[in-house]
Amino acid sequence: MITHFTKYMKTKNLWSCMMVVTTETTPTMLPLRGNITPPHSIKDEEATPETQAEPKHVHGMRDINPINAISHNSAAGAPTIASVPKFVSFADHRQWELQHMAAVFRHWSRQNYVFGISGHISVRDPEYPNAFWTNPLGVHFGLLRASDMILLSLDGEVLHPPQHPAAKVIDNLKDHTSSHRARTRPANAAGFLIHAALHKRRADVHAACHCHTPHGRAYSAFAKPLEMTTQDICKFYERHSVYESYGGVVLAAEEGEHIADALGPVNMGVILRNHGLLTVGETVDQAAWLFDVMEAGCRDQLMIDAAEGAAREQGRSYRRCLIEREEAEYNREMEGGAEICYAEFQAYYDYEFEMCGGDFTK
Template sequence: MNSGATEMPSHHNLTHWDERSDLAVAFRWTARLDMHEGVANHFSMAINDDGTRFLMNPNQMHFSRIKASDLIVVDANDPETLTGPNAPDPTAWGLHGGLHRHCPHARCAMHVHSIHATVLASLADSRLPPIDQNCATFFNRHVIDDNYGGLAFEDEGARCAALFTDPKQKVMIMGNHGVMVIGDTVAETFNRMFYFERAAETYIRALQTGQPLRILPDDIAEKTARELENYPEQDVRHLAELRAILDEEGATYAS
């Protein structure tokens, strides 16, 4: 749902305006954080019960310019989607189509090649140890893909989706590729993506010191992860604050 007040949209014929607006905020702020990849990478949000119809950014539009009205509706069960106006690029179709088709609990999905998450994905051991509170957030809550198979066309997307078998694991460290984050809402998924990048940065910078790591015991890491999962409304408030900043600046995301 919409995590903050917006003006009535001028595009009355467009459905799911709250989800569109939230996604537009997420795109704009991802670009501001320099977590985007030029005109590549993609976010999606399911809009039907089984998740096979979803909103997505149009092909090769820069995240910093995306508006709610720009988002296209993609049908994971209809290959003709690739021939429509502003159709998603084939890798977006393959990765997100495969995910929404095979993993219905992934209502929202965000895929980026953000620097520190991608550095982590490039290590021979891509596990994220619980060396601080942010890292502990993802203790036993990320899955690692060790079998990168090239660009994420349809078969590769289905293979990646099959790795999300544990509902507790909502981050995929895509070996040699980047990161995929899933969740129930845009606010939850963006918040998770943001903190995963921060956690990966802390870990990478700690490795760069060459000093021994102070790793939390498993029981404390698990306790911390559970406490953060139950922390009230942080994701909703986070997105609402970003929306407020954009509104104060007169941004056009909600148009």
């Protein structure tokens, strides 16, 4: 028994084949109807898709909090996802911030963001706004706890914990628990210069994240902003920039100031040429989620560019579709704010807490 593809059918722009079974010993091909070209001979560049009119898009729920918008039936009293909590004391607020800061580092470890001892996070103290907490130098992200963090003034003084006999102790921090690591490890000098400049420049920046991630490092070599290729990256629509110069390892205050200049007054992220990524936020959770989004955006951009280049070499044409201004602004409005970005990161916080039994909170 011999099987042949014998009849080609054309429906709109789609081709299909009908399988015909015959018991003849010699092939018998039925004639094609009309002037029809078999589908295997159509070249990509010759195929012309039908032009369809763009549907009229409706941008709903712009008049309500994005937390309520994403939580189904919240208007009828259904529960909503978590939003940033309020605190009655500076001590409680501080401990909560440091626990979430430590959770970000644990998450970074799980995301394979660890690269030697590079990378740092800063969180502005709720009671002392001219000071920020940062991680000790040389501790693996996957080991960090809330008690490991070091408090630095914007002028560079170590405020807590006391690291030498003559160090003064802030009265309101006498009861704050600090680990042996915090007492015996230095902060990252480059990290201090970058974060101090950011916190001095922007009162709205309560946290900043920077580390040397694989896709962020690679994409930074192009010194180009990210295109609005996906819904997720629209969080950075007209809210990210590029530091187009490279001045080596940041060990001078001027370089920190240059990075603050590049970030600007409203941006939430900056691509540091030949270096990596930096994001900021009203909470460390927001800054961390935006960092994940920017790293994923760099990965997607590299993949899209590579796919387009490969298609071009093969004589094929891919049409890159970028998100238009109106939709990009809507996405940023509904998914890029402090509350919704905080809520996004809580999925990771809860996972890390479950995986290590809350070890990072100590």
